[in-house]
Each structure stands twice: as C-alpha cells, then as structure tokens.
C-alpha cells in the first residue's frame with residue numbers, strides 16, 4: 192500500500208509549498224512488515240506506522256516535517272493506541288544491530304549516489320588501491336564470516352579453494368534462489384540495497400581471480416531483479432563493472448539469471464545446471480564447484496546475505512567485524528519473523544542473541560496473548576524447538592546440536608493452538624513436492640513418510656507408525672544425494688523429539 196501514498200505525499204508537500212525543503216524518498220523494506228506501510232521522517236527518525244492516504248495531510252502539516260522540534264505527534268498506533276514515536280524508542284529497532292540491513296529502508300535503491308553517499312563502493316576502492324587479492328582473502332578469513340545460506344561454511348576458506356584452482360576462467364555466483372517458506376531476507380536486501388551485493392561480489396571476484404559473475408534470482412522476485420538490473424547498469428556507467436575497474440587491471444562482468452522457482456535450484460550444482468540451460472538437478476560431488484563448476488570452470492557460490500557482508504568487512508576491517516557474534520559464529524544474522532508473533536518482519540541481530548530476545552523483545556511476543564509453543568528454524572530443512580529452548584543462543588553450532596539449524600534464517604512462530612504433527616506434515620509436503628526425483632530415498636521416502644503423517648493426522652495412525660517414521664527418516668538422511676533429501680526429515684525428527692506426545696495423542700485418541 193506504500194506506492195499510492197508516495198504519490199499523495201508528493202502532491203501534499205507541493206500543495207503546502209514545501210517541495211524546496213522536503214523530499215520524498217521511496218526506500219526498500221524497513222523490516223517492520225507488520226506495521227506497514229511505514230513512513231519515517233528524517234533526520235529526526237520519527238516513525239509512522241500503518242499510514243493511510245487520509246493521514247498524509249496531517250503528517251505534512253506538522254512542524255516536524257519542517258525540521259523543527261517535535262512537540263506533538265498526532266498519529267496513534269492503531270494496535271497499541273500509543274502515540275507514534277522515535278524509532279529508537281521502539282524495541283523492534285533499538286534491539287537490532289544492522290550491518291547488512293544498514294541501507295535497507297534508508298536509501299533509494301534505484302540511485303547509486305544514495306549508496307555511495309553512505310560509503311558505498313569504498314570497500315572495493317580500498318581492495319583495489321591498497322590490498323593484494325591474498326590480503327583481501329586473509330581479511331575475510333580473519334573476520335570469521337560463515338556462509339549465510341544455511342551450511343555456515345567459512346567464507347574465506349571457501350574462496351581459497353576456488354582461488355587455488357588454476358584456470359584461465361573462473362566464475363562467482365550469488366545464490367538468490369531463496370525458497371524456504373517464511374524466508375524473505377535475500378529478497379529484501381536485493382530490493383532495498385542491491386549495490387551492496389554487487390560490491391561484495393566485486394571484492395570476492397578480485398580475491399578469487401574471477402572475471403565474470405551471475406546472480407541467480409528466482410523469477411518470483413521481479414522487484415529484486417528490476418532493482419538489481421538498474422544497479423548493474425549504474426555500476427557499469429560509474430566504472431565499477433567492466434574492464435579496468437577504477438583504473439586497475441581488474442575486469443569483472445555481472446549477469447542476472449532468473450530461476451524458474453524450483454527449491455532444489457538453491458543447491459549449488461543444481462543451480463549451475465540451471466544456468467547452463469539444463470534441468471536443475473543436483474549432481475554427485477566431487478568434483479566440487481571450486482574445481483569444476485559453471486561450464487566446467489572453477490566457481491565460487493555464496494548467498495545474498497554473505498556477499499552483502501563483505502563490503503562492511505573490507506571498509507571497517509576484520510577486527511571490527513569480530514566484535515559481533517559468538518566465538519565460532521561472528522557477525523550478525525538476518526531473520527524473517529513470521530507466524531503467530533506480534534511483530535512479523537525482518538530483523539538483524541548479532542549471532543548469539545537468544546530466541547527469547549528475538550521473539551519476545553523484538554517480535555513483541557505472541558499474537559492475541561496466547562502461549563508460545565514452538566519455533567521452526569531453518570525452513571523445511573530445519574527443526575522445531577520448544578519453549579524450554581527459548582534461552583538458546585542462536586548460532587550455527589548451538590542450533591545444530593539442538594536438532595535445528597540457522598538455515599537461511601526463517602523463524603516461524605507457533606502458539607498453543609498449533610498441532611505439531613500438522614506442522615511436520617506441512618514442511619514434509621513441501622520437501623516432497625520439491626524433490627527433483629533423481630534419487631530413490633528422497634523421491635520415494637518423502638512420499639511414504641507423508642502418507643504415514645497424513646494417516647496419523649486423520650486419526651488413522653497405528654502403533655508401529657512412529658518407529659517406521661524414525662527408521663525412514665534416518666535412512667533418507669543418510670542416503671539422499673543432496674541437502675534437500677538429507678534434511679527433509681529434520682522437522683519430523685525434531686517434532687518426534689520434542690512433541691512425541693502429540694503424535695501419540697493422535698494415534699491413541701484416534702483424532
């Protein structure tokens with residue numbers, strides 16, 4: 192609903208004779224999705240939530256928009272019935288630490304000057320003027336950055352594998368095939384700050400020795416693709432992409448490839464097959480992409496959030512970056528908060544923040560005053576965690592030990608009315624539908640598991656079903672070819688571990 196309001200706002204500013212002093216900037220997502228459309232008055236950081244067309248005249252009439260001191264705020268938050276206030280007074284913003292989302296909701300993503308005014312492209316300038324590719328690689332290694340796409344593999348180490356492979360041609364790829372239900376971090380970064388991804392890739396290409404890159408973005412994200420294409424064109428015109436970048440001998444070209452929406456194309460080898468024009472199916476590794484990737488050439492793949500961290504690390508140094516996060520998981524992580532939480536939206540917090548802080552302080556607790564029951568972390572490959580794990584610090588290793596995973600960062604919150612067997616069935620159904628069918632354990636196994644779960648939720652479960660489910664789950668995990676199959680049973684295993692009584696109730700009470 193924001194776009195029509197922008198037009199009305201511009202008209203009203205003109206009508207009140209303020210067009211010389213006040214400008215309207217259309218930005219990307221501010222993250223406060225629950226309260227949209229939002230409007231922020233800068234430089235005071237005054238936030239208006241759920242703005243309607245009818246509010247516009249009143250907002251423009253206030254002193255605050257003319258840059259004067261705020262004495263009165265006339266708008267009332269429709270949920271809390273409190274006056275709308277400073278962004279810094281709102282837990283949703285004040286408890287976050289934004290590195291990757293630093294520009295989202297602040298700059299106009301369609302203007303390269305908005306990006307450069309906030310130190311954009313300073314990272315690549317520093318790399319090209321002051322550092323060798325090896326030094327850039329070392330800096331990223333020292334930062335402790337781990338891949339934000341799910342597996343959490345150390346980024347600098349991954350780059351090193353590709354750099355070490357001798358070849359006349361190397362590629363780098365940005366994986367923007369975000370497909371988890373409830374996840375929209377990558378979309379928001381591409382829509383709201385596309386230049387940060389381009390700059391991250393430039394720095395990576397320089398360190399690795401690649402001269403061409405692809406952003407593989409799902410076609411369901413048309414605005415992300417549009418903003419990216421505009422940003423690439425502007426970067427080319429400004430001399431950040433192309434030959435002899437910033438007067439150096441470094442050349443780099445960037446292409447956008449729209450994927451057709453298959454979840455499995457988020458897997459590296461399937462993604463590359465898709466770019467090559469083949470059916471998007473994973474293949475056996477080795478060879479790993481760093482040795483033989485796109486069109487048989489050494490290739491490095493990172494996701495949107497990982498690339499977007501890189502300019503900040505180069506600009507501010509690895510030491511600065513390591514102050515955020517835990518010993519083994521450095522930096523921040525973006526989470527998409529969805530489900531039965533009051534503040535659905537996009538949040539960025541230091542690694543090691545507890546689930547309780549994310550869900551109750553930033554997310555403002557459960558809708559309708561209901562009781563928290565569980566949180567699904569990591570989408571269909573992750574797991575559900577119960578209430579007694581709310582004080583768990585969110586980092587790669589802690590979550591894996593608990594039977595979940597950071598994954599791409601989707602957090603789906605469930606309240607006391609949610610049936611956990613239904614949830615397991617929902618996520619398994621997703622994996623079953625998205626299975627590419629190449630290997631038997633995943634193709635057949637997920638279907639058989641789904642049949643059992645469906646039977647249980649209909650009150651037709653049998654005593655032996657839970658053992659069969661567990662056996663199937665471990666077999667599929669051990670024997671599937673790619674991550675989709677290997678992690679498809681995770682929601683079932685986690686719910687069986689923490690909510691077994693709900694399965695038993697379905698079976699014994701026949702409902």
Ligand code: SF4
Pocket residue numbers: 455472473625626627628629630631633634671672673674675676677
């Ligand atoms: Fe395809 Fe599933 Fe096998 Fe992966 S595990 S290759 S998605 S059938």
